[in-house]
Amino acid sequence: MPETIEDWLDLGAQDRSDLDYWLMLARLQQSKGLSASVVEDLGGAAQVFRSSAAELSERLDTRPRTLRRLVEVEVRCDLGKEREAFARSGATLVTVLSDQYPAALRDLPDAPACLFALGDVGVLSREAISIVGSRSAPDSALMDAEDLAARIAAHGVSVVSGFAMGVDAAAHRGALREGHTVAVLGCGIDVLYPTAHATLRQEVAERGALLTEQPLGSQPRRWTFPSRNRLIAALGKGTVVVGARESSGALLTAQWAEELGRPVGAVPGDTRDERHRGAIALIEKGAHLIGSADDALRMVGLDPRQTKPATPARKPALSPTEQRVYGVLVGDPMPLDDVVTAAGMEMREVSTALMLLEVKGLARRLPGGRFSRLG
Numbered sequence: 001m002p003e004t005i006e007d008w009l010d011l012g013a014q015d016r017s018d019l020d021y022w023l024m025l026a027r028l029q030q031s032k033g034l035s036a037s038v039v040e041d042l043g044g045a046a047q048v049f050r051s052s053a054a055e056l057s058e059r060l061d062t063r064p065r066t067l068r069r070l071v072e073v074e075v076r077c078d079l080g081k082e083r084e085a086f087a088r089s090g091a092t093l094v095t096v097l098s099d100q101y102p103a104a105l106r107d108l109p110d111a112p113a114c115l116f117a118l119g120d121v122g123v124l125s126r127e128a129i130s131i132v133g134s135r136s137a138p139d140s141a142l143m144d145a146e147d148l149a150a151r152i153a154a155h156g157v158s159v160v161s162g163f164a165m166g167v168d169a170a171a172h173r174g175a176l177r178e179g180h181t182v183a184v185l186g187c188g189i190d191v192l193y194p195t196a197h198a199t200l201r202q203e204v205a206e207r208g209a210l211l212t213e214q215p216l217g218s219q220p221r222r223w224t225f226p227s228r229n230r231l232i233a234a235l236g237k238g239t240v241v242v243g244a245r246e247s248s249g250a251l252l253t254a255q256w257a258e259e260l261g262r263p264v265g266a267v268p269g270d271t272r273d274e275r276h277r278g279a280i281a282l283i284e285k286g287a288h289l290i291g292s293a294d295d296a297l298r299m300v301g302l303d304p305r306q307t308k309p310a311t312p313a314r315k316p317a318l319s320p321t322e323q324r325v326y327g328v329l330v331g332d333p334m335p336l337d338d339v340v341t342a343a344g345m346e347m348r349e350v351s352t353a354l355m356l357l358e359v360k361g362l363a364r365r366l367p368g369g370r371f372s373r374l375g
Contacts, residue, residue: 005049005056005071016079021045022093022114023082024075026215029113032070033060036096036106039113044097085216089190091116100124107260108234112213116189119209123180128158129296130236130257132229132250133167133243138275141167141243144267146174148240151293153179155304158208160184160235162228163201165194167242167250172204181208182235186228188218198333199372202364226252233257237300240290241266244278251278254287263299265290316360321345325353326362329373333366 025045028034034048038059042048048056053064060067086093094100094115102124105111117124129152131145149159149171159175161168163183175181183204187193189212192201204210213231214224229249233239233256241264244250254264265288269276283289290296294304318326328334328342340350354371357363364372 003052005051005053005067005075008053008068008071009049009075011049016046018044018046019083019086019093020079021049022095023079023086023216024049024077026114026116026213027074027077028071029213032062032067033110034113035109036101036111036113040096045095045114082216085190089116089118089216091118091189092121094121094124102235104128104236105231105234108230110230111234112231115211115213116216117209117211118189119205120180120207121209123158123182123209124211124235126158126180127156127300127302128160128182128236129300130160130232130239130253131167131171132161132232132239132241132253133171133279134245134248134250134275135164135166135168136245136275137166137243138269138273141267141269141275142170144269145170145242148242148267148290148293148296149174149181150177152296153177153181155293155297155302157297157302158182160232162186162225162232162253163194163197163204163210165196167244169197169200171242172200172208176203176207183208183210184228184231184235185210185212185214186224187220188212188214188216190216191219193220202372225249229253230256233262234260236262237302238263238265238296240264240296240299241279241282241287243267243269243275245275246278246281248278251282254282263288265296265299267291316362318360318362319353319356321349322353322356322360325350326357326373329357329363329371333370333372335368335370339371 022045057064057067094117096113100121131149145167153159153175158180159171160182161171163185172181172183229252233253239254239257241250241254257264266279266282267290288299297304325343340347343350
């Protein structure tokens with residue numbers, strides 16, 4: 001039997017970049033026990049593949065034959081296409097050996113050894129509070145989540161959530177009004193899910209970060225969301241639940257937070273509405289009652305009076321033409337012809353205005369000649 005995974009995959013005959021090994025590791029790390037601590041001890045992804053089968057099998061508590069079968073099934077991929085997909089995604093690979101790796105994740109017993117991030121990686125190291133809730137939360141809960149996130153972000157504290165419909169999206173939008181947010185995905189960094197969040201994804205990448213442990217091209221699966229929830233819980237100094245049913249996956253995030261020793265809070269709602277009962281049950285069990293951003297900040301040991309509010313960036317001055325074009329760029333990305341029609345202006349005027357808005361960081365040109373609003 002060959003001695004190493006590199007031999008099993010016949011990698012030794014070619015020169016491989018360090019990136020290749022990390023991209024392959026991303027396909028192995030979740031189901032093989034290749035946690036951040038194991039990979040760090042071994043010295044990195046390349047060393048994992050070059051370790052002896054006996055040593056690696058002992059670390060992962062599995063037989064060499066079983067390890068070989070799993071490796072060959074999951075890592076057999078076209079590395080050329082994998083590298084191309086990574087380049088197209090525009091993502092940053094954040095490994096456990098990098099200074100950019102979020103220290104908060106090290107509290108997880110199965111912390112991922114590598115992550116894919118899109119946007120400002122520095123946001124991952126900021127103090128943060130996680131806000132989660134149901135996809136089908138009532139409007140009142142969505143308003144609560146958005147307002148709470150905005151007020152937390154205004155104090156310079158990032159808001160972490162799961163990029164799902166409902167409360168997650170409301171929390172991201174609220175945070176973006178005043179500061180920064182981190183969206184933890186249950187799919188690959190190059191996969192848009194939910195598809196309705198195309199504009200929100202772009203806004204998060206502009207003024208925050210998207211993050212995932214899933215390998216490139218990974219579609220969302222039932223099991224990827226609980227896996228994502230543990231990252232949400234670990235990244236926040238505490239977790240606040242808003243508008244959650246008793247069966248909501250948000251309660252799994254709260255459970256992870258408790259297991260990590262992080263405080264848990266919940267925003268109360270109408271006791272007659274089953275869409276609030278999960279959050280109310282948490283309060284009944286001892287979770288912090290969160291009625292304001294100050295409550296959430298105190299829950300994680302921050303003094304609202306000493307937490308300096310963030311100063312929102314001032315938008316650059318716009319000409320009347322630019323303001324008119326900017327005003328019609330709402331919702332999903334728009335083709336140029338639609339912008340012209342909505343603005344009621346000449347094509348040349350609109351094209352010039354769009355170019356100036358791009359320069360000022362208030363619009364973005366997308367593939368296919370579409371434009372979307374930023375800020």
